[in-house]
Amino acid sequence: MIIMETLDYNLKDIIKGCYPHIENFNPAQKAVIESGYLDAKDNYIIAIPTASGKTLLGVLAAIKTLLNGGKVIYAVPLLSIQNEKLKEFKLLEEYGFTVGRHPQSSDLSVMVFESFDSITRFSWNHLREVDLLIVDEFHMIGEYSRGPTIECALTRSHMVNPGMRIVALSATLQNMEEIAGWLNARVVEHDFRPVPLHKEVLNTEMFSTRNKNDVIVKILEKALEENSQALAFVSTRRFTESLASFVADKIKNKVPPSRKKAFREVSEKILQVPEKKGSRPTSICLKLADSAKNGVAFHHAGLFSEQKEIIEDEFRSGNLLMITATPSLMYGVNLPSRSVVIRDYTRWTSQGPQKIPVFDYEQMSGRAGRPQYDDVGYSYLIAKTLDEAYDLQEYYVQGEIEPTHSKLIENKDAIYRQIIAQIASSMAKNPVELQEFFSKTFYGYQMENSPYMSTFAAESMEYEINNAVEFLMHNGILQATPEGLKTTSLGLLIAKSNYSVETAVKLKEFASNMDELDIYKLIYQICHTPDLPLISFKGRKSKDPVREKLSSAGIFAVDMQNAEATAASLMEWIDERNEYEIENAFHVYAATTRRAAYEASLMVKFFRDICQVLGIYQPLGDLDILSARFYYGVKEELIPLVLGVKRLGRKRARALFKAFGEDLRPFTEKELQKVEGIGPKLAAAVHRYAQS
Numbered sequence: 001m002i003i004m005e006t007l008d009y010n011l012k013d014i015i016k017g018c019y020p021h022i023e024n025f026n027p028a029q030k031a032v033i034e035s036g037y038l039d040a041k042d043n044y045i046i047a048i049p050t051a052s053g054k055t056l057l058g059v060l061a062a063i064k065t066l067l068n069g070g071k072v073i074y075a076v077p078l079l080s081i082q083n084e085k086l087k088e089f090k091l092l093e094e095y096g097f098t099v100g101r102h103p104q105s106s107d108l109s110v111m112v113f114e115s116f117d118s119i120t121r122f123s124w125n126h127l128r129e130v131d132l133l134i135v136d137e138f139h140m141i142g143e144y145s146r147g148p149t150i151e152c153a154l155t156r157s158h159m160v161n162p163g164m165r166i167v168a169l170s171a172t173l174q175n176m177e178e179i180a181g182w183l184n185a186r187v188v189e190h191d192f193r194p195v196p197l198h199k200e201v202l203n204t205e206m207f208s209t210r211n212k213n214d215v216i217v218k219i220l221e222k223a224l225e226e227n228s229q230a231l232a233f234v235s236t237r238r239f240t241e242s243l244a245s246f247v248a249d250k251i252k253n254k255v256p257p258s259r260k261k262a263f264r265e266v267s268e269k270i271l272q273v274p275e276k277k278g279s280r281p282t283s284i285c286l287k288l289a290d291s292a293k294n295g296v297a298f299h300h301a302g303l304f305s306e307q308k309e310i311i312e313d314e315f316r317s318g319n320l321l322m323i324t325a326t327p328s329l330m331y332g333v334n335l336p337s338r339s340v341v342i343r344d345y346t347r348w349t350s351q352g353p354q355k356i357p358v359f360d361y362e363q364m365s366g367r368a369g370r371p372q373y374d375d376v377g378y379s380y381l382i383a384k385t386l387d388e389a390y391d392l393q394e395y396y397v398q399g400e401i402e403p404t405h406s407k408l409i410e411n412k413d414a415i416y417r418q419i420i421a422q423i424a425s426s427m428a429k430n431p432v433e434l435q436e437f438f439s440k441t442f443y444g445y446q447m448e449n450s451p452y453m454s455t456f457a458a459e460s461m462e463y464e465i466n467n468a469v470e471f472l473m474h475n476g477i478l479q480a481t482p483e484g485l486k487t488t489s490l491g492l493l494i495a496k497s498n499y500s501v502e503t504a505v506k507l508k509e510f511a512s513n514m515d516e517l518d519i520y521k522l523i524y525q526i527c528h529t530p531d532l533p534l535i536s537f538k539g540r541k542s543k544d545p546v547r548e549k550l551s552s553a554g555i556f557a558v559d560m561q562n563a564e565a566t567a568a569s570l571m572e573w574i575d576e577r578n579e580y581e582i583e584n585a586f587h588v589y590a591a592t593t594r595r596a597a598y599e600a601s602l603m604v605k606f607f608r609d610i611c612q613v614l615g616i617y618q619p620l621g622d623l624d625i626l627s628a629r630f631y632y633g634v635k636e637e638l639i640p641l642v643l644g645v646k647r648l649g650r651k652r653a654r655a656l657f658k659a660f661g662e663d664l665r666p667f668t669e670k671e672l673q674k675v676e677g678i679g680p681k682l683a684a685a686v687h688r689y690a691q692s
């Protein structure tokens with residue numbers, strides 16, 4: 001309790017109240033605190049291992065700022081991390097601080113990178129009130145899509161609010177000095193990991209098999225014996241499913257009956273999720289429930305989000321033995337997985353299979369052995385042969401992580417968006433000022449300081465910027481005025497949205513070329529923008545039903561890809577088909593239909609706004625209707641009812657319509673209650689609506 005006792009009275013109390021399981025700081029945390037972190041005003045990069053308690057360090061600085069009446073933003077890359085941190089930080093509300101998602105209404109706000117970026121573009125009054133910005137998973141700065149967002153947001157926020165302190169929480173990176181130079185930050189590195197992590201490469205030959213999955217079964221059997229849990233990473237959704245079934249089947253008879261009851265309960269909970277949404281369980285739900293019965297669950301983006309939550313929560317409570325996951329679980333999460341298995345170390349890219357970076361290997365391994373749950377962690381990478389195992393040992397276990405480079409210039413859309421943002425917020429009005437901005441980004445800094453690039457850094461940047469400006473002018477997004485470059489109304493619309501420029505340009509072209517609104521063609525078009533989350537085909541089953549659906553809607557496509565599957569599924573969704581029916585009809589991961597439909601509803605609104613700024617007024621009414629149909633998943637005739645009665649939902653709305661027709665005025669509350677699912681409260685609400 002040495003250091004903890006030296007904290008200011010209030011700070012210590014709050015930490016003790018919120019984190020009763022933490023008795024004292026660990027050596028990595030001590031090193032950071034002893035460097036003067038809590039009293040310094042400097043920017044900081046804290047680069048310490050996975051599971052070493054970076055969050056707590058962020059929280060300490062946050063509380064200090066809050067106690068002084070300041071405001072804090074805690075920025076994270078993923079929605080799942082945002083939810084986890086919000087849950088954790090809500091405990092601070094006991095001490096009178098408000099915790100939420102936006103600085104407008106909270107003292108401490110947890111924001112995803114995109115939302116933080118958005119306040120650096122338009123909400124300068126809020127941004128200027130922020131005293132401390134904490135960037136979690138800061139190493140994402142080298143990632144293709146989120147990296148440019150966070151580096152430009154940081155650059156802009158420094159211009160708008162130069163007094164704001166930045167604390168970056170990061171894994172150890174190779175070129176830390178360079179990154180720190182750009183951020184003008186002090187770096188504290190430390191290699192203490194509170195829970196020792198053993199990394200090993202296993203190979204199938206050692207187990208006299210050729211199947212990597214057999215090795216995973218062995219690992220799980222051992223875990224079962226010592227009463228621990230495991231997490232396995234594979235490269236695709238389908239592999240998570242096949243691995244889970246395989247393993248569940250093999251350990252079925254080894255699971256003690258005493259544990260089966262808990263597994264069965266998890267399995268039932270999983271099946272209740274679709275039921276609550278008015279759908280029978282899809283075949284994926286059945287598969288998931290089936291393997292969960294034996295303590296194994298798969299976890300991927302094609303599940304209902306409630307199912308993912310159930311899996312994570314139940315795994316945390318020890319009611320599952322193993323999760324098989326896609327790499328989406330590799331960052332930041334705390335799970336009681338003493339063993340992590342990495343089965344696939346390649347990933348499909350446009351250039352074929354590529355080895356995953358050492359960095360990702362480290363992050364996946366880092367999910368093993370977390371302080372709250374385990375006192376040791378094991379990471380197993382699986383090779384086929386002994387030779388391959390040697391190679392992997394050298395490449396991953398002994399290997400060095402890759403240097404981190406800005407991806408800004410590789411990502412065209414990021415450049416477009418940043419240019420629009422600078423011009424819309426009047427921070428720049430010509431290419432020279434744009435260039436000034438880009439030279440302050442991490443990309444600009446790396447170019448400037450690279451021995452190879454610095455000689456032509458300025459020139460190549462000028463070239464890229466001029467090209468981008470030309471493209472944006474050509475597409476009616478920017479315009480030249482006597483006062484310099486300005487955004488057009490279309491440009492302003494894009495700047496205020498979170499859509500990519502490619503999406504906006506595609507929708508603009510669609511609007512300009514249409515004679516009359518054809519909603520099916522529009523649906524097809526929005527499914528071909530990069531911003532709509534797609535519903536994926538499940539396997540190699542026939543794609544003909546999708547083709548037939550599209551052609552019945554007057555759309556003739558050659559290639560049946562996920563965009564086509566999504567278009568067909570969304571067309572069924574607005575005709576009141578449920579997930580079970582959609583999955584059966586098209587062999588897709590239908591649990592994501594609702595999410596896709598929600599995004600489609602928003603994108604149709606965006607399209608409506610585009611039509612409006614282009615002066616195309618005639619389809620506006622129909623677009624409002626389409627947007628509502630996506631949102632509620634209903635045919636047009638039900639819209640007034642679902643809009644008029646809160647929480648009625650499409651299933652009950654349809655049942656009412658079926659029983660009584662469109663005009664509900666003549667019916668009493670008692671009569672309305674005869675419809676399944678309509679209790680006294682809803683009946684009253686429906687009645688009120690009908691009479692109004």
Ligand SMILES: Nc1ncnc2c1ncn2[C@@H]1O[C@H](COP(=O)(O)OP(=O)(O)OP(=O)(O)O)[C@@H](O)[C@H]1O
Nearest residue numbers: 022024025026050051052053054055056332371372
């Ligand atoms: N000093 C401490 N003593 C005991 N437990 C701690 C201490 N500090 C943090 N923890 C706990 O350790 C766990 C891991 O912490 P945290 O999630 O912050 O790790 P991290 O460094 O962010 O790891 P990652 O890089 O994987 O995101 C949490 O459950 C946290 O509450």
Ligand SMILES: [Mg+2]
Nearest residue numbers: 054055136332
């Ligand atoms: Mg973390």
